Amino acid sequence: MPTIQNFIFISFMLFSYFGFSQTVEISGMVNSFVEVENIHVLNKAEQAFTITNAQGEFKIKAKLNDTIQFSSLVHQSKYVVVDKNIMMFKAMRVMLEEQVNELDEVVVGKVLTGNLFSDINNVDGKAPINFYDVGIPGYTGRKKTQSERRLSQAGDFKPKMLPGMLLGGASFDPLINAITGRTKMLKKRVEHEECEALMRSVKVRLASDFFRSNPLDEAYRMEFFYFCADDPNFVKRCKNQTDFNILLFLRSKYRDYMQNRSEGSD
Known part of the structure; x- marks a missing residue:
């Protein structure tokens, strides 16, 4: 009997794994207190893109752990990770x-707000001291995003960490997150x-x-930039590059994009 139970359990786990690893078409609904039509829905992992209809409905292909992005001019961008319930x-x-x-707030004259540092900058006198003045080290770099903080908390498992985990001197979280795929997803x-x-x-600048010099209807411009961002070399070609080099890259993608649109309309 235990052998049969083990066989059933393993079969169920294999069925679940292969079932959830398949790409499926997901039907969705977007709700908002403002307009829900023409919201961009993007799944870069599957190279899938669509927009919502007048009722906020959409359909898009995805698989387990794909990240689907929702964005529009009147909404805050939102990212949804496809979990087992959605699948x-x-x-x-x-x-x-x-x-x-x-x-931006318009202030006439010197107005006290109740915020100490704001009020100090708004009155005559010496500027407040900072951590450099008293010799205390401080962090002045870019603040991490929520996803970056979660990735840092999840940890990045390395084999050399295993002895410390087994001896109780380190947390098992990095290993668990590596096994479950959470670290990879983050x-x-x-x-x-x-x-x-x-x-x-790049779009704003x-x-x-x-x-x-490269005419394109306003309705397709956002789609064009998503098309550019889908290129595997997008970050390499556009990050820390001069505007001239970025424009050369956009120009090359423009030709591909227009050719795809031409073939799609045939």
């Missing part, structure tokens, strides 16, 4: 928050967010100049 029901529902663009998410941020930075 099982082949459905998902996403709530998006409105993107609020606050205007690394992919960090890379995806870095690529997304770079793509938006260069879109106006680029489309002046």
